[in-house]
Amino acid sequence: MTTGWGFPDFDDHEAVHLFSDPQSGLRAVIAIHSTKLGPAAGGVRFWRYAREPDAITDALRLSRGMSFKNAMAGLSMGGGKGVLLASGEGAKTPALLEAFGRAIDSLSGRYVTAEDVGMTTGDMTTIAGTTKYVSGLPVASGEAGGDPGPYTSLGVYLGVKAAAARALGATDMKGVRVAIQGVGSVGGGLARLLAADGAVLTLADVNAARAEALAEELGAATATSGAILSSEADVFSPNALGAILTETTIGTLSAKVVAGGANNQLARPEDGRRLHERGILYAPDYVINAGGIINVSLEYLGQGDEAEVKARIARIPERLAEVWDESDRAGRPAAEVADSIARRLIGR
Incomplete structure (x- = not known):
């Protein structure tokens, strides 16, 4: 680099x-x-x-x-x-x-x-009125494309379940405590999927009214966007903006898993090692949150319909497992392992 x-x-x-x-x-x-x-x-x-x-x-x-x-x-x-x-x-x-x-x-x-x-x-x-190099356009039912948010939520949901199974031994999400930071398009969709599975949710958003409304709908608790990181939880799921995992915030986490849809969750590269040293299972953000780009890319490339999109999203837990397995074998942080694999794939 x-x-x-x-x-x-x-x-x-x-x-x-x-x-x-x-x-x-x-x-x-x-x-x-x-x-x-x-x-x-x-x-x-x-x-x-x-x-x-x-x-x-x-x-x-x-x-x-x-x-x-x-x-x-x-x-x-x-x-x-x-x-x-x-x-x-x-x-x-x-x-x-x-x-x-x-x-x-x-x-x-x-x-x-x-x-x-x-x-x-x-x-x-x-x-799209001034360029053809655009995706995420409205599409007919059953086709790839449209709003990528729900597809990102689906991939994160599958990744959270995979992480909970690995780190907590959870056979399902019933009773698993999940703290979700950011309940917009992605985090809100994730919250609804987890609530349907019986997870115990705590929600936070910079728009407190949005978090409170969703909490009332789902029977969840609420916290402030800052306090949610240190709330009692099994899984912390960041789904807002990035750079929220720092030396300070990592030290306050009670969760055994960090798995969410926000991009660039680690403020600095060494923060991935801090999670690793604390024994916190980390789902690298660009692996777990790929559902949306899978959707709009297949739309742009013309390589499949909604069923194909969902089939590819279903492989996200497998990719996470590959990263975690290599992390365990090499004793290296999952974030570093994922970066190494990705750089190899793009020849960097």
Whole structure:
């Protein structure tokens, strides 16, 4: 790995593009980490950053994660990510989305976008008006594509069950205590699936009203987004933004498992070793949360229907088991093992 350009997360990226369009207010970053396995695929997020360099760092980390995720999922796609910087007013207008589509189109197919945080299938439809390099579009029932959120939730749910079986000896999720941080599209879907299995849930979200409403629906408890990390639980499931597993927060965890859908959960690479040394089973984020990209990639590539998407998502526990088995054999953290496998697959 080579760092450079003043950004520690620059990892021999093939390209980092900065776009601006004063007329629409567009300010965007598209980072292409690798096209070794195919066009760089990864969603675009709409977010307000305290500093513009933070947006570049986010794009760098997320695009690298997408290279690893797509490789581990066996997809013929490389890794990339888009970031739309929200303005002071936070307006996401059709003109801004159309300008972003033109920015994508200027890369001639090296980057394929889909929805991420702050984006919808409707936004993808608008972007598709100015570029063909877009997925996650509305589709007919039974077809691959559409909102990737439910498919990410499904994969995380299967991964949580696999982790609970391995670390806790749980034959099912009944009575297993799961603390879920972030109950938006992915975390909310995960909560509903686990509640149906009889898991005992504690929910947290930056939007406290959303967490409380879902808790009332499911008969769950609530906590603040900060307190949820140290709450009494068997499984901690991060499903909000990344970098929440730090030296400090890892020391407060009571859970024996960390398994969730958030990207870049580890604030620093050494935090994976901290989990390992504490005996906490970690499901590497880009392995467990691949359901959404499997869905939109098969849509874009035209390689199957919804049944095929779900069949591929069903293999996520097998990939996690491969990582955990190698971790046990080598005595290395699961995060390091997963990175090594992914880098080998993309020739890094």
